[in-house]
Amino acid sequence: MSNVIAQLEALAKAPPSDPTERLDIYNAAKKLVVASEDPFNTICRVNGSPMILTFAQVASDLGLFQKLTEASLPLSCASLADSSGADPLLLSRILRFLASNDMITETGEDTFMANGVTRTLARPGFRAGIAHTFLAIMPCLQATPQFLADTSYVNPTDVLHSPFQIAHKTDKPSYAWAMGQPKLMEGFNLWMTEQHQGQRTWLDVFDFAGHVGGSSVDTLVFVDVGGGIGQQCALIRNTFPQLPGRVVLQDQPFVLPHAIPTDGVEKQPFDFWTEQPLKGARIYYMRNILEDYPDDKAIAIVTNILPAMSSDSVLIIDEMVIPNRGASSRSTLQDMTMMTSLASTERTERQWDALLDRAGMRILQKTAYNIATGESIIVTVPK
Helix, strand or coil: CHHHHHHHHHHHHCCCCCHHHHHHHHHHHHHHHHHHCCHHHHHHHHHHHHHHHHHHHHHHHHCHHHHHHHCCCCEEHHHHHHHHCCCHHHHHHHHHHHHHCCCCEEEECCEEECCHHHHHHHCHHHHHHHHHHHHHHHHHHHHHHHHHHHCCCCCCCCCCCCHHHHHHCCCCCHHHHHCCCHHHHHHHHHHHHHHCCCCCCHHHCCCHHHHCCCCCCCCEEEEEECCCCCHHHHHHHHHCCCCCCEEEEEECCCCHHHCCCCCCEEEEECCCCCCCCCCCCCEEEEECCHHHCCHHHHHHHHHCCHHHCCCCCEEEEEEECECCCCCCHHHHHHHHHHHHHHCCCCCEHHHHHHHHHHCCEEEEEEEEEECCCCEEEEEEEEC
């Protein structure tokens, strides 16, 4: 057993760089933790998870992760208290909690340094993710048990009646409410961008150049429906700088002014509850749109695109596809987020097949580009 422990400790100090190997080790390590923990560690892990998020938010507010990451040597509690303005006694308690949960490393009495987790949590996008989850999602989670009991444990499908409305004391759907929270939305956009920085994208599994081959300057090449601030349009133009043809970002008028400035991208105000006005595009694309809506509304969004499609058109749906069995914790966590904040769902492969069949679509390709999350493209055409 001592040899096994030594091997695990050595692996912890020098994990492999290959992402697939790291994921395999991570999943195996999770199983080992669950199999080896005693009941008291189990209940501590379950009960302590909200505290980890809470004090990650406090640490982020105090700039602790950034200060430790930027330091070349370990920092004392006294120096961190001085630079943050926090009470040294309070700060020492917070730092010990962070260290005991491996978010920072304790190097001596009241002395700490950054580790890999610290450096991750110091990144602006991940700090924004902590804040968004703490401020927008955690209140919904607190309201969920009573909401489900009050609704007889029926699957939520009404965007106007979900834990979100109770938690945030509003009668608006979450996306409408969020438009009145500019600081929260700024952080949310930063969080969304960070999550996909350096990750594989749908272009890694779809023959984009082959599908749009032969296009001219007048060809409607790519229409990003409900494309937000235009990350995907920018990705297309940056990946294929010599691509002829039109690339169009569509979204609500109040969203488009915040779009990323990108040469060669047109912006068009559009409400996807109405019929698609741009006809015959090679690719109509929707990313993380249908996850926000129950089946009947998702079908309505898809069918509004159908009349615009030509024989050369495809509709690419870029969404999470949860396996029918063996789902990852990252995908199910996202599913619970959708349920509690939007009364919607991340769909399983079988559910996607049924939804698109009802919408009058035939699936040409279904491929995951991020195995860990289940992020996938579903390439479709009308039946």
